[in-house]
Amino acid sequence: MKNNKGFTLIELLAVIVVLSVIITIAATNVLPQMNIAREGAFRAEATLFAKNSKELYANYAMGATNITNSQNACVSKTKACFTVSELIRLGLSDLNDNYTGKVILDLDNQTITGYHVSLKKADEYWFINEPYSDFKENGKLNDGSWTSEYETCSCE
Numbered sequence: 536m537k538n539n540k541g542f543t544l545i546e547l548l549a550v551i552v553v554l555s556v557i558i559t560i561a562a563t564n565v566l567p568q569m570n571i572a573r574e575g576a577f578r579a580e581a582t583l584f585a586k587n588s589k590e591l592y593a594n595y596a597m598g599a600t601n602i603t604n605s606q607n608a609c610v611s612k613t614k615a616c617f618t619v620s621e622l623i624r625l626g627l628s629d630l631n632d633n634y635t636g637k638v639i640l641d642l643d644n645q646t647i648t649g650y651h652v653s654l655k656k657a658d659e660y661w662f663i664n665e666p667y668s669d670f671k672e673n674g675k676l677n678d679g680s681w682t683s684e685y686e687t688c689s690c691e
Contacts, residue, residue: 580630581654581661587627588617588638589647596645609690615640616688619654633657635686653685 591608592615594600602608607621618637622628636654640647652663658675 577659577661581652581663584619584622584628584654585638585650585652587622588640591617591627592640592647604690606687609688611690613642614690615642616690618686618688637686637688655681
């Protein structure tokens with residue numbers, strides 16, 4: 536009597552088909568969640584740069600920090616602007632140099648009334664205007680629409 540141990544070709548194909556169906560279902564459910572999490576983290580980082588800018592301006596308003604108007608930072612009666620590279624250079628952000636952009640703080644009698652964040656990392660970007668919560672734009676850059684105006688300050 537011959538003892539044939541093993542699987543037939545049909546059994547192996549059935550297992551492969553079942554595994555491929557499971558992988559397809561998992562991929563369609565997991566990948567969108569990964570994109571949502573990545574976008575949420577990027578928005579949190581943009582908001583963190585705004586918070587760091589508010590902290591820097593508060594130090595300036597109290598006289599603890601001196602800001603010389605330049606392309607990286609400036610203050611006027613109606614706004615304060617800080618580039619991301621300046622916030623990183625001053626140690627106000629522990630995020631790395633992969634980011635470019637700026638934060639503009641709207642001022643009214645040295646009180647911050649709102650902010651505008653332009654942030655880019657690789658080919659992704661965020662534009663956030665607060666307190667105008669209806670304007671939050673993000674996406675991927677593919678047409679060269681990111682210009683140097685989003686990375687330099689001018690308080691004139």
